[in-house]
Amino acid sequence: MLELLAPAGSMESVTAAVQNGAGAVYFGYGNFNARRNAKNFSEEEAAAAVSYCHLRGCKVHLTLNTLLTDRELEGAAQVAAHASAIGVDAVIVQDLGVMRMLRQTVPDLPIHGSTQMTVHSLDGVKLCADLGVSRVVLSRELSRDQIAYICQHSPIEIEVFGHGALCMCYSGQCFFSSVIGGRSGNRGLCAQPCRLKYGWGNKADSYPLSLKDMSLAGHLKELQDMGVACLKLEGRMKRPEYVAIVTGIYSRALREGREPTAEELQQLEQAFSRQGFTQGYYLGRKGPDMFGTRQEEKEPRELYAQARATYENGENRKEPVRIYALIEKGQPAQIAVQDKEGRVVHAEGPTPEEARNVPLTREKVEGQLSRTGGTPYGCEKVMAKVEDGLSLPLSALNSLRRQALEELSQQRVIPPQRRQEPFHPGVRYENQKQPPVLTLSVRDADQISAELLALKPALIYLPADQGAARPEVVERCQKAGVPVAALLPRICSDGETHSLEADLTALRDLGVEEALAGTLGVARRAMQLGFRVRGDYGLGVYNSQTIKDLKRLGFTGATASFELKLAQIRDLSKSIPLEFIAYGRLPLMITENCIIHNHTGQHTCSNVNQLVDRKGERFPVVKAWGCRNEILNPKKLFLADKSADYARLGLWGARLMFTTESAPECVRVLERYQGRGSYQPNDHTRGLYYRDVE
Incomplete structure (x- = not known):
């Protein structure tokens, strides 16, 4: 039967989930999980929770699913050792460096790939399998056809979200909360700026980024028939009554081989909803109907009292x-x-x-x-x-x-016998002494002018589809002695892989040999086509172990997360060449839902549309590959006058990321970073390089 995985932000929620039929529960303890604001558990509470669950035939998954610094890995290794010793059944992980540490220190503890890894294709799943992952949680944006295709061909177990909150951005790719407010979703402290008001004119008067909660009630048999191993319920920040209600409804339906009834669906909505639920992604019906906000309603006291009775009055689970x-x-x-x-x-x-x-x-x-x-x-x-x-x-x-x-x-409740080894960070690589070369990425081939090429950047990252469609631009770069690398799309589903492969084949025939990949799936595909692949910021390079694992996987370079401070980047052991983002509008979100089309009913993505917030800040919204959107930071990251600070970090490259700039502006920016001219953006930021990110 399909495993039902329920959330637990407290011991009371563990009891609520178990007594209502959960096949497994997931919770975090320590500061290394994606809900650091949840109550979470002490070591003693975690051990008691594991015993309580195992006695009643319920598994326990520990969330260790945030990006960690080198200094934090030792503490995470201790948490993992304790988790393994008390019998935790699996650990849910985002960070490749954490995976590497787990393989070394607790090799018998199963690893599940978090949805924060942005795995949304069979290529991504297969690369996770290569990493020793036994189960992967797919991105919530996938349709049933995409899920079915992956399940049919996957070498490992597949888990999907079945009920709960939807993020507007692909999980693991959202930097909105950290760039705007210093609280990182990748570090477990998302402030949920997507739930606030925004607008398209001069007034923030709507909620274009607030999605309804998802509910796949009504599709349980279909998911089981596809071969999905586990259905996940979201809600570690929710109260125990919510956990009891939602877990109970889904577990009864699964146990009885049916879908939830009309009365049960109403109870789900009473427990928590944002103007109802959506199945838009699953059914392939994206659009404005998927959006909603939390309405202030009376607490359903009778429903909550019934829910409490299921876990406060003795043993209901046998x-x-x-x-x-x-x-x-x-x-x-x-x-x-x-x-x-x-x-x-x-x-x-x-x-x-x-x-x-x-x-x-x-x-x-x-x-x-x-x-x-x-x-x-x-x-x-x-x-x-x-x-x-x-x-x-x-x-x-x-x-x-x-x-x-x-x-x-x-x-x-006897824990299994498992091996435990000490954590060894391994050999440390010395930083290179010379300052970084200047690389640049463009959104559009028209940003590459003769004047830009005359300035001889070390490398230009050109979107793969642009390069394939404009071979003359690639040839012009090559004649100018400026190498070109294919900038791969951040999101590429299985149905889109053929198109990407055609573009990459065309570029390879033009003599392009390198590619830049921000997710695991596209990286694997490019490597199979013979490209040397560098890792982009989307891979979350936050510690030295991640860099080592990227090297092991065949990456020839990597990009430091722009959520790190400069001092942290300096201290990374750089086993492969590392670059960092030195200029540009930092990407805040990449969305499957086209908010421009939702607003206008038309595809006007070729223009730069602007989303305005309550403070009057204007966020450019641009087209991303595959009819998706990227929301960019209003302020441009600018560090040309700080070159002395980043010249000493041991970096191979400093990347200028061109998005909304005109071709002449690109030239002026590159000149300034080369130490000439006086260009400075009207409104700029130093990013997160000089301030702590929580």
Whole structure:
């Protein structure tokens, strides 16, 4: 059956989820998970939660799904060692460096790839398999056809979100909260700026970035038939009553092989919704109907009271057991209890006596032993062999049953024996002494002028589709002695891979040998086509272990996360050449939903549209590959006057990222970074390089 994975932000929520039929729960403890604002758990609470769950046949997944610095990895290794020792069943991870650390320190602990890894194609899934991941959580933007295709061909288990909040941006690619407010979603402290008001004119008067919660109620059998291994419910920040209601509805439907009823759907909406639910991505129906906001409504007290009763009033969840008894003359009474995993325990009691009045019968023994009320067990089958003419007090049978079930409980919570090794960061690479070369990326081939090429940048990243469509631009760069690399789309679904492959083949025929990839799927595809691939900022390079793992995977270079401070970039051990973003409008979001089309009903993506917030800031919204949108920062990152600061970081390259600039402006920017001219943007930012990101 499809595993149902429920959220738990507290011990009360663990109880609520387990008693309402969750197949597994997920929670975090320590500061290394994507809901750092949730209550989370102490080590003692986590151990108690694992025992509570395992006793009742429920698995536990630990969230370790944030980007970590080198200094934090040692602490994360200790959390992982403790998690492995107490029997956590899997750990959910975003950071490639954390995966590397886990493979070294707790090699027997299964790793699940978080949705924060932005895995949205079979190529991405296969690369996760190469990383030792046993299950991957797909991006929430995928349609049922895309999910079905991946499940059909995946070498590892697939998990999908089935109910709960939807982010406007692809998970793992959102920098809105960190760039605007210094609170990083990739570090577990998203401030949810997407839930605020924005507008298209001069007034922020609507909610174009606030999606309704998703609900795949009504598609459970379909998901199971596809081969989805696990259905995930979102909501670690939600109250225990919510967890009880949502888990209970989905688990009953799955157990009974049906879809939720109309009454249950109404209860889901009462528990939490943003003007109803959406199945837009799953059904391939993107558009304005997918959006909604939380409305202030009266708390559904009666529903919550019913929900509390499911987990506050004793054991509602019963693990099936089989009980066998043997009562014969001259021998101690014996029983055996077997659970569904095949564990068997034995208990021995007093020797029966000759019956003076009413002898013990098989029916009486079986009836007495099957009384498991008040325990987490339900007697599925009981078989007794009772010799005639014997007597045994019922209290002795009760004691035998109790003794056997207690022994079984002890066995069920014994953690598995797993290896544990110390964490060794490994060899440290010395920083290069020379200052970084200047590279640049463009959104449009028209930004590449003869004047720009005359300034001899070290490398130009040109969007793959632009390069394939404009071979003369590629040839002009090559004649000027400026190498070109293919800038790969940040999002590329399986249905779009053929188009990307055609573009890359055309570029390869033109002599282009390098590519820049921001997600694992496109990186794998480009490598298969023979390109040398550099990693972009979308891969979340936050620590030295990630760089080492990218090298192991065949990457020839990487880009430091722009959520790092300059000092942290300096301290990275650079086992492959590293560059950083030194100029440009930082990308805040990449969205599957075209908000421009939602607003105008037309595809006017070729223009630069601007989203305005409550403070009057204007966010450029530009077309991304595949009819998607990118929302850019209003202020341009500008560091030309800080070259002394980044020249000493040991970087191979400093990238100028051109988005909305005209061709002449691109020239002026490059000149300024080369130490000439006086260009400075009207409104600029130093990004996050000089301030702490939470």
